Amino acid sequence: MTLERPTPTAARDAIADGLDREALVTVFGRCTVDYDGRASSQLAAGDRHVMLKPDGAALVHTDEGQQPVNWQPPGCAHDVFCEPAAGADGSDGSETDGSGSGSGSDDVTASDTDTATLVLESTRSTPEERLLVCFQDVLQVSTFAGTDEGELTLSGTESDLRDRILDSPDLLESGFTPLATERDTSAGAIDIYGEDDAGRTVVVELKRRRVGPDAVSQLRRYVDALERDLHADATLRGILVAPSVTERAQRLLGEHGLEFVSLEPTDE
Amino acid sequence: MTLERPTPTAARDAIADGLDREALVTVFGRCTVDYDGRASSQLAAGDRHVMLKPDGAALVHTDEGQQPVNWQPPGCAHDVFCEPAAGADGSDGSETDGSGSGSGSDDVTASDTDTATLVLESTRSTPEERLLVCFQDVLQVSTFAGTDEGELTLSGTESDLRDRILDSPDLLESGFTPLATERDTSAGAIDIYGEDDAGRTVVVELKRRRVGPDAVSQLRRYVDALERDLHADATLRGILVAPSVTERAQRLLGEHGLEFVSLEPTDE
DNA sequence: ATGTTTATCTCGCCG
DNA sequence: CGGCGAGGTAAACAT
Incomplete structure (x- = not known):
């Protein structure tokens, strides 16, 4: 399932649905990324590819490098919601408490759709870590329901x-x-x-x-x-x-x- | 740019175009993966997400794990082509020589489209390494032309x-x-x-x-x-x-x- | 959960 | 290009 240039609320709903169905979700668009946990990092706006896996892993890839610029390991809880009109800095504000958990109870309605910001949040404990991706622009949202039973055989170890x-x-x-x-x-x-x-x-x-x-x-x-x-x-x-x-x-x-x-x- | 359930030849053309335009290319579908280089590995068919970056990196992700199941580092040369009717084992056959380089000169024509297999190949030297992804089924092909000037600031190092x-x-x-x-x-x-x-x-x-x-x-x-x-x-x-x-x-x-x-x- | 080691480690720096 | 060490290393395996 794929949406191109969706509204923030449409993107939110598609992503939430994908997470519910244990699908692999990808989002491509212009976003800022903030991480806090074992270390902490901030990344200004740019076009990036975000992957949310059903096992709780999250990956943020730029157009360069084999390694993701930011990530979250398997076992994290993913959340998606819309915020009314957040600027580039999504690391502050009222999202530190758990009021927005679940599936976005304090979300924006469809009428605010053109000014809203799509936010992906991935958290875990032990250690406490949080990844926040705030989209200014969503170019594509996809969900993939595939299965993979294949075993890797590796030699030369x-x-x-x-x-x-x-x-x-x-x-x-x-x-x-x-x-x-x-x-x-x-x-x-x-x-x-x-x-x-x-x-x-x-x-x-x-x-x-x-x-x-x-x-x-x-x-x-x-x-x-x-x-x-x-x-x-x-x-x-x-x-x-x-x-x-x-x-x-x-x-x-x-x-x-x-x-x-x-x-x-x-x-x- | 996104194609859903494209024919192998349509997928090939879209991917080749994306690589030409230095876009980030993603392909999702059922594929086998074979790697040979510093070590060597084989992976039976399954649904996976493949990312080709303009810097020459390649990533094959399953629905689990933070790390790709197979990959190729930046600096590799990517190639895409169609093969007439390859089985699950794409590691053998006539592709060891460089005859198919360029943009798929020995490719299949659109008339063979329903039986053809889409193949992604990524190679480098020093060390000599080759990654081969053979798709039985392509569910989606996307290309993303985004830019990313953002610098990551990291603290706690x-x-x-x-x-x-x-x-x-x-x-x-x-x-x-x-x-x-x-x-x-x-x-x-x-x-x-x-x-x-x-x-x-x-x-x-x-x-x-x-x-x-x-x-x-x-x-x-x-x-x-x-x-x-x-x-x-x-x-x-x-x-x-x-x-x-x-x-x-x-x-x-x-x-x-x-x-x-x-x-x-x-x-x- | 933590400890220990491997890894197609990757990445950056420096010679 | 190779050597060397850091890394939010991750992943596997044992305790």
Whole structure:
């Protein structure tokens, strides 16, 4: 269902209906966006694409960037209503209390339609967050009732890299024997815990792509923790497995006596 | 501009026109999605919302989740064409070569319209990546020509936390003197470098939210590096500044002789 | 609910 | 272009 250049009240009714029917709702038009919660932001008027999902997610997209300029995570409560004659600043005013909840009980009637402003509000608690989109102009409202049972199959992940090594431990090094995955230590879980051909304990940390210093520190935390946990007299080996390392990470590995093995998540 | 339930060829022409005019294009319908690049994925048929941005970004959204189920970053080249009678699997076939580039030179004509499949393709290099969306059914095609000059102002960031401390160093501790920000070390840049009231060097790492073990490791890398860089005989102090710490991070701080100061990025 | 880690992370900055 | 770190990161998974 699609409306082009609807009046604010017609847009409001179509959106409210879409939300009721658990449809995916999109609105395109000139709007301001205000967010307050974990941080806070304001965005002056511009033409943007807003998507409200039936799971409570909200996305505001400009014509640039992969990421939305503003958003709200799934689980939020969406509300739509009209305000008599709000200016560009919709963040203030009387909407901080819950008087307008439900489906817009204090809304404007159809007779005020040409001066009214369409407002989308999305809120959640834990943490308390509010997103407010105020439309000066609505160019399109659409609702989509589709279904999606399709499951995404993804390969080339860290878990594929783990499986690859478990299937062929020699890819890590000749004589390596995996003993556990996700082995717990006081610093967190080790990706692969095993033994080399000399019986030395080996801690393996996996990364699906080129690694920097953070991955080295992570491996080091695990090796340190395991040494403590085991009161190990013998030195443990720590091996970072990834397609490649940055130079700084390489140096860090050396400083901490850790090793690197180059391996990709999939065999081409 | 909006078409509802267009024929594949009409949809193709509208989308091609939208891409030409640097408009934001949306397509809603039943489609399969195949991705190959840094990883690879397949997604069976379902109703989804596809957005093509003039900067080359592509987003495929289902009715759930804040994140797109598939995407392509800005900078990609979008292409649209019709294929005679492709099944659900659009990842194979003759489209691996560049013969269909441009605006669909090997496309289907309007007479084949009822059996044709609409295909969206988005590709880039460095890294080589390809996204293929094959529509069995197109419910809506829209193009939006809007503009967006609005700048986002965001507060509550790490940079706000830094400014807060630079304005009032006593917030960190009485007698603290900031000497530099982004001070470079062999391990990277220190957020705030300074001195305490006893003249001891202080390394400050800032986080806008509650921190875990990774932040502690990061601070430790900087402290270690600076000790080395300065051949410091005296001990450096390392202070992690964040709203709060997790317990494991707290313990790590203790093990490494690092400190914690609780501070929020903004004053309420 | 919080903690921990991954991610086709994205994004910006800087060399 | 790659390295590095921030992010209202989100999402998955475990506790």
